[in-house]
Amino acid sequence: MKLIVAGFALLIFWSSNVSAQWARYPDNSIPRTRDGKADLAAKAPKARDGKPDLSGLWQPEPDPAGLPKGVPIVESIHETFAIPRFFIDVTAETKPAEGLLQPAAGATFLQNLQSGGKNDPGAHCKPTGVPAIANLPIPFKIIQTEKLVIILYEEGSVFRQVFLDSRKTVQDPQPRWMGYSTGKWEGDILVIESSGFTEKSWLDRLGHTHSEAMRITERYRRTDVGHLEYEVTINDPKTFTRPVKYTQKASLVPDEDLLEYFCTENEKDTQHYR
Amino acid sequence: MKVLAEILLFSFLVVLASAPARAHHAFAAEFDADKPVKLSGTVTRVEWENPHAWFYIDVKDSSGRVENWGLEMGSPNILIRAGWGRNTLKLGDAVTVEASRAKSGANIANAKVVILASTGQKLFAGSSQGKP
Numbered sequence: 036m037k038l039i040v041a042g043f044a045l046l047i048f049w050s051s052n053v054s055a056q057w058a059r060y061p062d063n064s065i066p067r068t069r070d071g072k073a074d075l076a077a078k079a080p081k082a083r084d085g086k087p088d089l090s091g092l093w094q095p096e097p098d099p100a101g102l103p104k105g106v107p108i109v110e111s112i113h114e115t116f117a118i119p120r121f122f123i124d125v126t127a128e129t130k131p132a133e134g135l136l137q138p139a140a141g142a143t144f145l146q147n148l149q150s151g152g153k154n155d156p157g158a159h160c161k162p163t164g165v166p167a168i169a170n171l172p173i174p175f176k177i178i179q180t181e182k183l184v185i186i187l188y189e190e191g192s193v194f195r196q197v198f199l200d201s202r203k204t205v206q207d208p209q210p211r212w213m214g215y216s217t218g219k220w221e222g223d224i225l226v227i228e229s230s231g232f233t234e235k236s237w238l239d240r241l242g243h244t245h246s247e248a249m250r251i252t253e254r255y256r257r258t259d260v261g262h263l264e265y266e267v268t269i270n271d272p273k274t275f276t277r278p279v280k281y282t283q284k285a286s287l288v289p290d291e292d293l294l295e296y297f298c299t300e301n302e303k304d305t306q307h308y309r
Numbered sequence: 310m311k312v313l314a315e316i317l318l319f320s321f322l323v324v325l326a327s328a329p330a331r332a333h334h335a336f337a338a339e340f341d342a343d344k345p346v347k348l349s350g351t352v353t354r355v356e357w358e359n360p361h362a363w364f365y366i367d368v369k370d371s372s373g374r375v376e377n378w379g380l381e382m383g384s385p386n387i388l389i390r391a392g393w394g395r396n397t398l399k400l401g402d403a404v405t406v407e408a409s410r411a412k413s414g415a416n417i418a419n420a421k422v423v424i425l426a427s428t429g430q431k432l433f434a435g436s437s438q439g440k441p
Contacts, residue, residue: 151335152335152336295359296359300358301360308338309413
Protein backbone atom coordinates (compact mmCIF):
# COMPACT_ATOMS: atom_id res chain seq x y z
CA MET A 36 0.00 0.00 0.00
CA LYS A 37 2.82 2.30 1.00
CA LEU A 38 4.33 1.45 -2.34
CA ILE A 39 1.21 2.35 -4.30
CA VAL A 40 0.93 5.67 -2.46
CA ALA A 41 4.58 6.39 -3.22
CA GLY A 42 3.94 5.54 -6.86
CA PHE A 43 1.01 7.90 -7.15
CA ALA A 44 2.86 10.63 -5.31
CA LEU A 45 5.64 10.28 -7.85
CA LEU A 46 3.25 10.34 -10.78
CA ILE A 47 1.65 13.54 -9.55
CA PHE A 48 5.07 15.04 -8.89
CA TRP A 49 6.20 13.93 -12.32
CA SER A 50 3.22 15.28 -14.24
CA SER A 51 3.47 18.62 -12.48
CA ASN A 52 7.11 18.99 -13.35
CA VAL A 53 7.81 17.63 -16.79
CA SER A 54 5.86 20.36 -18.55
CA ALA A 55 8.85 22.57 -17.85
CA GLN A 56 11.03 20.37 -20.02
CA TRP A 57 11.56 20.64 -23.71
CA ALA A 58 11.52 16.84 -23.86
CA ARG A 59 7.73 17.04 -23.46
CA TYR A 60 6.06 18.32 -26.61
CA PRO A 61 2.63 17.38 -27.93
CA ASP A 62 2.77 14.87 -30.79
CA ASN A 63 -0.01 15.67 -33.27
CA SER A 64 0.19 12.24 -34.90
CA ILE A 65 -1.18 10.51 -31.80
CA PRO A 66 -4.99 10.21 -31.68
CA ARG A 67 -6.55 11.94 -28.68
CA THR A 68 -9.54 11.29 -26.47
CA ARG A 69 -11.95 14.18 -25.80
CA ASP A 70 -9.98 15.31 -22.77
CA GLY A 71 -6.85 15.67 -24.91
CA LYS A 72 -5.06 12.62 -23.58
CA ALA A 73 -3.37 10.17 -25.96
CA ASP A 74 -5.87 7.50 -27.00
CA LEU A 75 -3.64 4.53 -26.31
CA ALA A 76 -6.34 1.97 -27.09
CA ALA A 77 -7.01 3.35 -30.59
CA LYS A 78 -6.23 1.21 -33.62
CA ALA A 79 -2.56 0.98 -34.52
CA PRO A 80 -1.68 3.59 -37.16
CA LYS A 81 -0.62 2.75 -40.71
CA ALA A 82 2.36 4.15 -42.55
CA ARG A 83 2.01 5.69 -46.04
CA ASP A 84 2.89 2.37 -47.65
CA GLY A 85 0.01 0.68 -45.81
CA LYS A 86 2.23 -1.19 -43.35
CA PRO A 87 1.62 -0.80 -39.62
CA ASP A 88 3.58 2.20 -38.34
CA LEU A 89 5.77 1.23 -35.40
CA SER A 90 7.19 4.75 -35.02
CA GLY A 91 7.16 6.24 -31.56
CA LEU A 92 8.91 6.39 -28.21
CA TRP A 93 8.60 3.04 -26.45
CA GLN A 94 9.25 2.10 -22.86
CA PRO A 95 9.76 -1.62 -22.12
CA GLU A 96 7.12 -2.68 -19.60
CA PRO A 97 7.97 -3.85 -16.10
CA ASP A 98 7.77 -7.47 -15.17
CA PRO A 99 4.06 -8.33 -14.86
CA ALA A 100 4.99 -10.58 -11.96
CA GLY A 101 6.72 -7.70 -10.15
CA LEU A 102 10.05 -8.24 -8.45
CA PRO A 103 11.47 -11.78 -8.35
CA LYS A 104 10.43 -13.87 -5.34
CA GLY A 105 12.41 -13.22 -2.20
CA VAL A 106 13.50 -9.72 -3.16
CA PRO A 107 12.71 -7.20 -0.42
CA ILE A 108 10.39 -4.38 -1.44
CA VAL A 109 12.05 -1.03 -1.22
CA GLU A 110 10.21 2.26 -1.24
CA SER A 111 11.86 3.81 -4.22
CA ILE A 112 11.09 4.76 -7.77
CA HIS A 113 12.12 1.37 -9.06
CA GLU A 114 9.21 -0.39 -7.46
CA THR A 115 6.93 1.69 -9.64
CA PHE A 116 8.60 0.02 -12.61
CA ALA A 117 10.11 -3.34 -11.71
CA ILE A 118 12.82 -4.22 -14.20
CA PRO A 119 11.55 -6.51 -16.98
CA ARG A 120 12.41 -10.10 -16.08
CA PHE A 121 14.20 -10.79 -19.35
CA PHE A 122 16.75 -8.11 -18.58
CA ILE A 123 17.56 -10.03 -15.43
CA ASP A 124 17.35 -13.49 -17.00
CA VAL A 125 16.91 -13.87 -20.74
CA THR A 126 16.13 -17.58 -20.27
CA ALA A 127 13.36 -16.91 -17.69
CA GLU A 128 10.68 -18.47 -19.84
CA THR A 129 12.68 -21.04 -21.76
CA LYS A 130 11.67 -24.30 -20.11
CA PRO A 131 12.96 -26.65 -18.96
CA ALA A 132 16.02 -24.80 -17.63
CA GLU A 133 17.96 -28.05 -17.20
CA GLY A 134 20.40 -28.76 -19.97
CA LEU A 135 19.76 -25.46 -21.74
CA LEU A 136 23.37 -24.28 -21.53
CA GLN A 137 26.23 -26.01 -23.31
CA PRO A 138 28.83 -27.14 -20.71
CA ALA A 139 31.37 -24.39 -21.47
CA ALA A 140 28.64 -21.73 -21.48
CA GLY A 141 27.36 -23.08 -18.16
CA ALA A 142 30.82 -22.69 -16.60
CA THR A 143 31.10 -19.12 -17.88
CA PHE A 144 27.63 -18.33 -16.56
CA LEU A 145 28.57 -19.61 -13.10
CA GLN A 146 31.73 -17.49 -13.09
CA ASN A 147 29.70 -14.44 -14.08
CA LEU A 148 27.17 -15.09 -11.31
CA GLN A 149 30.00 -15.39 -8.80
CA SER A 150 31.45 -12.06 -9.89
CA GLY A 151 28.51 -10.27 -8.26
CA GLY A 152 28.08 -8.03 -11.27
CA LYS A 153 31.76 -7.10 -11.62
CA ASN A 154 32.14 -9.09 -14.84
CA ASP A 155 29.16 -7.31 -16.39
CA PRO A 156 30.30 -5.22 -19.37
CA GLY A 157 27.75 -2.60 -18.30
CA ALA A 158 29.52 -2.22 -14.97
CA HIS A 159 32.52 -0.99 -16.97
CA CYS A 160 30.52 1.34 -19.21
CA LYS A 161 30.59 -1.06 -22.15
CA PRO A 162 27.44 -0.96 -24.29
CA THR A 163 24.31 -2.94 -23.55
CA GLY A 164 23.84 -5.12 -26.62
CA VAL A 165 20.94 -6.73 -28.43
CA PRO A 166 18.51 -7.96 -27.16
CA ALA A 167 19.15 -6.78 -23.56
CA ILE A 168 18.93 -3.11 -24.53
CA ALA A 169 15.22 -3.48 -25.33
CA ASN A 170 14.54 -5.20 -21.99
CA LEU A 171 15.68 -2.29 -19.81
CA PRO A 172 13.07 0.09 -18.42
CA ILE A 173 14.66 2.83 -20.51
CA PRO A 174 12.98 4.14 -23.66
CA PHE A 175 13.89 3.61 -27.29
CA LYS A 176 12.57 5.37 -30.34
CA ILE A 177 11.53 3.72 -33.60
CA ILE A 178 11.64 5.76 -36.79
CA GLN A 179 10.10 3.82 -39.66
CA THR A 180 10.49 4.43 -43.37
CA GLU A 181 9.67 2.11 -46.24
CA LYS A 182 13.20 0.76 -46.74
CA LEU A 183 14.84 1.51 -43.41
CA VAL A 184 13.78 1.25 -39.78
CA ILE A 185 15.98 3.09 -37.31
CA ILE A 186 15.91 2.26 -33.62
CA LEU A 187 17.47 4.83 -31.29
CA TYR A 188 18.17 3.61 -27.78
CA GLU A 189 18.57 6.05 -24.92
CA GLU A 190 20.76 3.53 -23.07
CA GLY A 191 24.24 4.39 -24.33
CA SER A 192 22.78 6.74 -27.01
CA VAL A 193 23.22 3.96 -29.60
CA PHE A 194 21.32 3.03 -32.75
CA ARG A 195 20.34 0.10 -34.92
CA GLN A 196 19.59 0.25 -38.62
CA VAL A 197 17.21 -2.37 -39.99
CA PHE A 198 17.40 -2.57 -43.78
CA LEU A 199 14.23 -3.59 -45.60
CA ASP A 200 15.80 -3.39 -49.06
CA SER A 201 16.16 -7.15 -49.59
CA ARG A 202 19.89 -7.18 -48.92
CA LYS A 203 21.32 -10.50 -47.78
CA THR A 204 22.72 -11.30 -44.35
CA VAL A 205 26.18 -9.81 -43.91
CA GLN A 206 29.08 -12.17 -44.62
CA ASP A 207 32.23 -12.30 -42.46
CA PRO A 208 31.16 -9.23 -40.50
CA GLN A 209 33.27 -7.09 -38.22
CA PRO A 210 31.56 -8.06 -34.95
CA ARG A 211 29.27 -5.37 -33.51
CA TRP A 212 27.56 -4.81 -30.17
CA MET A 213 24.32 -4.00 -32.01
CA GLY A 214 24.75 -6.52 -34.82
CA TYR A 215 23.65 -6.25 -38.45
CA SER A 216 19.92 -6.29 -39.12
CA THR A 217 17.62 -6.86 -42.05
CA GLY A 218 13.85 -6.82 -41.92
CA LYS A 219 10.74 -7.80 -43.79
CA TRP A 220 7.01 -7.61 -43.18
CA GLU A 221 4.95 -10.72 -42.55
CA GLY A 222 1.42 -9.32 -42.47
CA ASP A 223 1.29 -6.89 -39.55
CA ILE A 224 4.56 -8.14 -38.06
CA LEU A 225 7.98 -6.66 -38.73
CA VAL A 226 10.45 -9.54 -38.66
CA ILE A 227 14.04 -8.51 -37.95
CA GLU A 228 16.92 -10.93 -38.47
CA SER A 229 20.22 -9.98 -36.85
CA SER A 230 23.70 -11.47 -36.75
CA GLY A 231 27.35 -10.37 -36.66
CA PHE A 232 27.43 -9.77 -32.90
CA THR A 233 30.54 -9.39 -30.77
CA GLU A 234 30.72 -12.08 -28.11
CA LYS A 235 31.64 -9.42 -25.55
CA SER A 236 28.03 -8.47 -24.82
CA TRP A 237 25.90 -10.12 -22.17
CA LEU A 238 22.35 -11.21 -22.84
CA ASP A 239 21.16 -10.30 -19.36
CA ARG A 240 22.19 -9.02 -15.96
CA LEU A 241 22.78 -12.48 -14.51
CA GLY A 242 25.56 -13.11 -17.00
CA HIS A 243 24.32 -15.27 -19.86
CA THR A 244 26.80 -14.85 -22.67
CA HIS A 245 26.78 -15.90 -26.33
CA SER A 246 29.10 -16.65 -29.22
CA GLU A 247 29.73 -14.72 -32.44
CA ALA A 248 27.52 -17.29 -34.15
CA MET A 249 24.41 -15.95 -32.39
CA ARG A 250 21.45 -15.10 -34.58
CA ILE A 251 18.44 -13.23 -33.29
CA THR A 252 14.95 -13.07 -34.76
CA GLU A 253 12.64 -10.36 -33.47
CA ARG A 254 8.97 -10.12 -34.42
CA TYR A 255 7.53 -6.67 -33.67
CA ARG A 256 3.79 -6.08 -33.59
CA ARG A 257 1.98 -2.89 -32.60
CA THR A 258 -1.23 -4.17 -31.07
CA ASP A 259 -2.77 -0.68 -30.77
CA VAL A 260 -1.60 2.93 -30.53
CA GLY A 261 -0.19 2.47 -27.06
CA HIS A 262 1.32 -1.00 -27.16
CA LEU A 263 4.14 -2.83 -28.88
CA GLU A 264 5.22 -6.41 -28.34
CA TYR A 265 8.25 -8.21 -29.64
CA GLU A 266 8.87 -11.91 -29.66
CA VAL A 267 12.59 -12.59 -29.48
CA THR A 268 14.27 -15.86 -30.48
CA ILE A 269 17.98 -16.36 -29.80
CA ASN A 270 19.69 -19.08 -31.79
CA ASP A 271 23.22 -19.87 -30.71
CA PRO A 272 23.98 -23.61 -30.72
CA LYS A 273 27.48 -22.95 -29.32
CA THR A 274 25.84 -21.53 -26.17
CA PHE A 275 22.32 -22.95 -25.94
CA THR A 276 21.16 -26.48 -26.73
CA ARG A 277 17.76 -25.05 -27.79
CA PRO A 278 16.57 -21.64 -28.97
CA VAL A 279 15.89 -19.14 -26.18
CA LYS A 280 12.56 -17.43 -26.66
CA TYR A 281 10.49 -14.77 -24.92
CA THR A 282 8.02 -11.96 -25.59
CA GLN A 283 8.61 -8.49 -24.13
CA LYS A 284 6.02 -5.72 -24.19
CA ALA A 285 6.51 -1.97 -24.40
CA SER A 286 4.20 1.00 -23.87
CA LEU A 287 4.09 4.19 -25.90
CA VAL A 288 5.41 7.23 -24.07
CA PRO A 289 3.35 10.00 -25.71
CA ASP A 290 4.68 13.53 -26.12
CA GLU A 291 8.13 12.75 -24.75
CA ASP A 292 11.53 12.25 -26.26
CA LEU A 293 14.84 10.54 -25.65
CA LEU A 294 17.41 12.01 -23.33
CA GLU A 295 21.17 11.79 -23.83
CA TYR A 296 23.13 9.10 -22.00
CA PHE A 297 26.88 8.57 -22.14
CA CYS A 298 28.08 6.19 -19.46
CA THR A 299 31.65 7.46 -19.51
CA GLU A 300 30.63 11.08 -18.88
CA ASN A 301 31.27 10.94 -15.14
CA GLU A 302 32.00 7.30 -14.35
CA LYS A 303 33.31 6.94 -10.79
CA ASP A 304 32.29 3.49 -9.67
CA THR A 305 34.78 1.04 -11.13
CA GLN A 306 37.61 2.48 -9.04
CA HIS A 307 35.64 1.51 -5.92
CA TYR A 308 34.80 -2.08 -6.86
CA ARG A 309 35.86 -4.61 -4.24
CA MET B 310 26.83 -27.36 -9.20
CA LYS B 311 23.10 -26.85 -9.67
CA VAL B 312 22.59 -26.08 -5.97
CA LEU B 313 25.49 -23.64 -6.00
CA ALA B 314 24.05 -21.97 -9.07
CA GLU B 315 20.66 -21.65 -7.38
CA ILE B 316 22.13 -20.16 -4.23
CA LEU B 317 24.15 -17.70 -6.27
CA LEU B 318 21.13 -16.90 -8.36
CA PHE B 319 19.01 -16.14 -5.31
CA SER B 320 21.62 -13.97 -3.65
CA PHE B 321 22.21 -12.18 -6.91
CA LEU B 322 18.50 -11.48 -7.39
CA VAL B 323 18.39 -9.89 -3.94
CA VAL B 324 21.36 -7.73 -4.82
CA LEU B 325 19.93 -7.00 -8.22
CA ALA B 326 16.85 -5.40 -6.74
CA SER B 327 19.24 -2.93 -5.23
CA ALA B 328 20.88 -2.18 -8.54
CA PRO B 329 19.88 0.91 -10.42
CA ALA B 330 17.76 0.25 -13.47
CA ARG B 331 20.65 1.16 -15.73
CA ALA B 332 23.04 -1.50 -16.87
CA HIS B 333 25.69 0.46 -15.02
CA HIS B 334 26.95 -0.44 -12.29
CA ALA B 335 27.93 -3.36 -10.03
CA PHE B 336 26.20 -2.12 -6.85
CA ALA B 337 27.19 -5.11 -4.74
CA ALA B 338 30.84 -4.75 -5.68
CA GLU B 339 30.90 -1.20 -4.38
CA PHE B 340 28.24 -0.65 -1.72
CA ASP B 341 26.90 -2.66 1.18
CA ALA B 342 23.11 -2.54 1.51
CA ASP B 343 23.58 -3.90 5.05
CA LYS B 344 25.54 -0.80 6.07
CA PRO B 345 22.87 1.92 6.12
CA VAL B 346 23.96 5.40 7.07
CA LYS B 347 21.95 8.54 7.77
CA LEU B 348 23.80 11.78 7.16
CA SER B 349 22.82 15.40 7.64
CA GLY B 350 24.89 18.18 6.16
CA THR B 351 25.16 20.98 3.65
CA VAL B 352 25.67 20.52 -0.07
CA THR B 353 29.17 21.48 -1.24
CA ARG B 354 29.11 20.19 -4.83
CA VAL B 355 26.67 18.69 -7.34
CA GLU B 356 27.68 16.64 -10.40
CA TRP B 357 24.54 16.28 -12.49
CA GLU B 358 26.00 13.88 -15.04
CA ASN B 359 25.56 10.32 -16.30
CA PRO B 360 25.89 7.52 -15.49
CA HIS B 361 25.11 8.65 -11.93
CA ALA B 362 24.46 12.01 -10.37
CA TRP B 363 26.74 12.68 -7.39
CA PHE B 364 26.53 15.31 -4.72
CA TYR B 365 28.82 16.07 -1.83
CA ILE B 366 27.93 17.26 1.65
CA ASP B 367 29.87 18.53 4.66
CA VAL B 368 28.83 16.55 7.72
CA LYS B 369 29.73 17.70 11.24
CA ASP B 370 30.25 14.93 13.81
CA SER B 371 29.51 15.21 17.55
CA SER B 372 32.99 16.61 18.23
CA GLY B 373 32.47 19.34 15.64
CA ARG B 374 34.84 17.81 13.08
CA VAL B 375 33.67 18.28 9.49
CA GLU B 376 33.92 15.48 6.94
CA ASN B 377 32.96 15.63 3.30
CA TRP B 378 30.83 12.76 1.96
CA GLY B 379 30.19 11.81 -1.66
CA LEU B 380 26.71 10.50 -2.41
CA GLU B 381 25.74 8.66 -5.52
CA MET B 382 22.24 8.73 -6.98
CA GLY B 383 20.64 7.18 -10.06
CA SER B 384 21.26 8.53 -13.54
CA PRO B 385 20.12 12.11 -14.21
CA ASN B 386 17.78 10.66 -16.85
CA ILE B 387 15.94 8.56 -14.30
CA LEU B 388 15.96 11.43 -11.82
CA ILE B 389 14.59 13.88 -14.42
CA ARG B 390 11.72 11.51 -15.15
CA ALA B 391 11.11 11.21 -11.41
CA GLY B 392 10.73 14.97 -11.11
CA TRP B 393 14.25 16.07 -10.19
CA GLY B 394 15.98 18.91 -11.96
CA ARG B 395 19.63 19.82 -11.99
CA ASN B 396 18.82 22.71 -9.66
CA THR B 397 16.82 20.67 -7.15
CA LEU B 398 19.89 20.48 -4.94
CA LYS B 399 21.79 23.72 -4.59
CA LEU B 400 25.10 24.54 -2.98
CA GLY B 401 24.55 25.30 0.69
CA ASP B 402 21.24 23.38 0.91
CA ALA B 403 20.79 21.51 4.17
CA VAL B 404 19.83 17.89 3.53
CA THR B 405 19.39 14.59 5.31
CA VAL B 406 20.32 11.51 3.33
CA GLU B 407 19.57 7.84 3.88
CA ALA B 408 22.21 5.80 2.09
CA SER B 409 24.28 2.62 1.90
CA ARG B 410 27.97 2.91 2.73
CA ALA B 411 30.79 1.93 0.43
CA LYS B 412 32.44 -1.41 1.16
CA SER B 413 35.82 0.33 1.07
CA GLY B 414 34.96 2.32 4.19
CA ALA B 415 35.62 5.58 2.35
CA ASN B 416 33.24 8.49 2.88
CA ILE B 417 31.04 7.61 -0.06
CA ALA B 418 27.59 6.09 -0.10
CA ASN B 419 24.74 5.25 -2.44
CA ALA B 420 21.80 7.53 -1.62
CA LYS B 421 18.33 6.09 -1.22
CA VAL B 422 16.28 9.04 -0.02
CA VAL B 423 17.20 12.72 0.15
CA ILE B 424 15.18 15.05 2.39
CA LEU B 425 15.46 18.79 1.83
CA ALA B 426 15.60 20.50 5.25
CA SER B 427 14.04 23.75 4.00
CA THR B 428 10.82 22.19 2.75
CA GLY B 429 10.83 18.68 4.20
CA GLN B 430 10.46 17.47 0.61
CA LYS B 431 11.47 13.81 0.32
CA LEU B 432 13.15 12.85 -2.92
CA PHE B 433 13.92 9.36 -4.10
CA ALA B 434 17.49 9.08 -5.17
CA GLY B 435 16.93 6.80 -8.10
CA SER B 436 18.71 3.72 -6.85
CA SER B 437 17.11 1.39 -4.37
CA GLN B 438 19.25 -0.37 -1.85
CA GLY B 439 17.92 -3.83 -1.33
CA LYS B 440 16.61 -3.12 2.16
CA PRO B 441 13.24 -1.71 3.18
